[in-house]
Amino acid sequence: MRGQSIDQKPQGYQDLSRFRVPRGFRGRGPIITLVWQLVQATLFGLSPQPCYGWRRFLLSVFGAKVGRGVLIRSSARVTYPWKVNFGDYCWIGDNAEIYSLGPITIGAHAVISQRSYICAGSHDFNDITFPLVARPVIIEPEVWVATRCFVAPGVTIGRGALVAAQSTVLTDVPAGMIVAGSPARMVRERRSPASKLGLDPKQ
Numbered sequence: 638m639r640g641q642s643i644d645q646k647p648q649g650y651q652d653l654s655r656f657r658v659p660r661g662f663r664g665r666g667p668i669i670t671l672v673w674q675l676v677q678a679t680l681f682g683l684s685p686q687p688c689y690g691w692r693r694f695l696l697s698v699f700g701a702k703v704g705r706g707v708l709i710r711s712s713a714r715v716t717y718p719w720k721v722n723f724g725d726y727c728w729i730g731d732n733a734e735i736y737s738l739g740p741i742t743i744g745a746h747a748v749i750s751q752r753s754y755i756c757a758g759s760h761d762f763n764d765i766t767f768p769l770v771a772r773p774v775i776i777e778p779e780v781w782v783a784t785r786c787f788v789a790p791g792v793t794i795g796r797g798a799l800v801a802a803q804s805t806v807l808t809d810v811p812a813g814m815i816v817a818g819s820p821a822r823m824v825r826e827r828r829s830p831a832s833k834l835g836l837d838p839k840q
């Protein structure tokens with residue numbers, strides 16, 4: 638507020654002057670990280686929409702494991718490609734964020750829709766130095782994470798599950814379930830074409 642002075646000294650919650658990125662945390666040196674950020678902003682981010690092969694190539698040059706037929710939009714963002722595994726034929730939508738402070742696996746035929754945020758990093762907020770914490774995220778094959786979802790560090794979303802639009806996923810999702818809301822709760826089972834044919838898709 639105008640006229641009031643706010644104490645600038647930390648009161649014991651978090652002191653960002655003591656924050657450090659731990660040695661080796663990024664998984665590559667600062668120069669490679671900087672080069673990737675430049676590539677992402679230019680060669681990747683400005684590439685015409687149909688140039689999926691070009692973007693697959695750039696990601697694999699920077700250490701991502703990229704399967705066949707992967708479709709990643711040019712506006713999607715990947716923090717550290719060398720920590721990400723993109724399964725065959727998965728799709729990453731416009732403005733989706735793959736925040737790969739820890740390892741992230743996107744299974745084959747999985748979809749991450751527009752503006753969803755797959756988050757594999759956080760901070761230990763009980764430590765005054767506010768240290769980084771990385772936890773893996775696994776999106777199993779045939780999952781659909783619909784638009785504008787948040788998937789928290791450490792979460793596994795089981796095969797074929799569906800996360801409804803604008804949901805917040807804080808805990809593991811069983812295979813084949815539809816979940817919705819914030820925090821996401823189970824809605825019902827997802828009916829697969831295989832189950833309509835009397836086959837069990839989980840076999």
Ligand SMILES: CC(C)(COP(=O)(O)OP(=O)(O)OC[C@H]1O[C@@H](n2cnc3c(N)ncnc32)[C@H](O)[C@@H]1OP(=O)(O)O)[C@@H](O)C(=O)NCCC(=O)NCCS
Nearest residue numbers: 750751782783784785799800801802803804815817818824
């Ligand atoms: C999940 C989804 C596919 C709808 O599935 P559905 O089986 O037709 O679901 P229904 O509309 O019958 O809703 C089932 C229940 O889930 C709830 N629900 C569905 N979507 C929800 C959402 N996004 N958030 C919260 N609750 C939701 C409904 O309110 C309903 O609850 P109720 O049983 O208490 O009434 C749809 O809501 C969705 O999220 N689509 C994604 C669209 C998208 O992201 N498009 C852009 C990328 S292409």
